[in-house]
Amino acid sequence: MSIIFNLDVMLAKRKVRSKELAEAIGITEQNLSILKTGKAKAIRIATLNAICEYLSCQPGDILEYQK
Amino acid sequence: MTNIKRVSIFFRVFFQILFIAIPVIQLIGWMHAPSPIVTLGGMINMTIIPNEYEKHIFHVLTTSEKMMGFLVSVVPMAIELFILYSLIKLFRLYEQAEIFSINNVRYIRNIGYALLIGQLIQPFYQVVMGLVLTLGNPVGHHLRFVAITLDQTNIGIILTGLLVILISWIMAEGCKLREEQQLTI
Numbered sequence: 001m002s003i004i005f006n007l008d009v010m011l012a013k014r015k016v017r018s019k020e021l022a023e024a025i026g027i028t029e030q031n032l033s034i035l036k037t038g039k040a041k042a043i044r045i046a047t048l049n050a051i052c053e054y055l056s057c058q059p060g061d062i063l064e065y066q067k
Numbered sequence: 068m069t070n071i072k073r074v075s076i077f078f079r080v081f082f083q084i085l086f087i088a089i090p091v092i093q094l095i096g097w098m099h100a101p102s103p104i105v106t107l108g109g110m111i112n113m114t115i116i117p118n119e120y121e122k123h124i125f126h127v128l129t130t131s132e133k134m135m136g137f138l139v140s141v142v143p144m145a146i147e148l149f150i151l152y153s154l155i156k157l158f159r160l161y162e163q164a165e166i167f168s169i170n171n172v173r174y175i176r177n178i179g180y181a182l183l184i185g186q187l188i189q190p191f192y193q194v195v196m197g198l199v200l201t202l203g204n205p206v207g208h209h210l211r212f213v214a215i216t217l218d219q220t221n222i223g224i225i226l227t228g229l230l231v232i233l234i235s236w237i238m239a240e241g242c243k244l245r246e247e248q249q250l251t252i
Contacts, residue, residue, distance in 0.1 A: 027252060031252045034250060034252060039250060040250050040252050041247050041250040042251040042252075
């Protein structure tokens with residue numbers, strides 16, 4: 001039971017590179033990597049908002065609950 | 068941060084000097100026991116054998132008794148050295164700007180437990196030391212001196228040990244908070 005981050009899938013769909021997204025939303029590539037690998041303990045609403053805005057997607061497109 | 072680093076270097080070096088000096092002083096002290104070590108024209112006057120034992124020794128200590136005395140004193144000295152070792156490691160971490168890490172917590176907790184253990188073994192140490200130093204007393208002075216004392220210093224050290232353990236728990240919580248903060252993107 002865990003929340004899975006499908007950020008990689010969304011980045012591939014939108015043909016956006018990690019570095020580009022990191023720069024656009026104002027976080028480091030290292031932090032973006034923490035998000036992608038699922039090591040993050042929490043995500044700020046502001047960060048989620050910025051990702052969704054840049055990738056033109058819904059939070060549900062990048063977050064998934066798996067049993 | 069630079070202040071913490073600078074002060075940490077000072078303390079680390081100080082503890083390293085003590086780490087080497089303590090066993091050397093103990094060894095030299097026991098070689099000269101029961102006479103005190105007097106250096107720098109009397110400015111430094113150190114007695115290895117505590118006063119409460121010294122007044123009960125009615126014979127010249129033999130080399131084997133001195134050796135035994137030194138070996139017995141190795142037990143509390145080992146705890147002191149362990150505390151110093153933990154402090155050296157702790158301040159080295161501070162030098163490297165590692166303040167809220169699980170390693171810091173481990174060293175702080177070790178110091179707390181070592182302080183408590185040091186006080187727990189103190190009665191046994193006192194009994195054994197008393198016996199080692201007074202067993203060779205001549206006939207008529209066959210006083211087998213056994214002393215178990217608990218003074219303000221002991222209580223102070225026990226309280227300090229408990230406080231240090233409590234601080235290590237608080238530090239552990241601090242580490243969790245820091246980790247959570249670091250992993251909040």
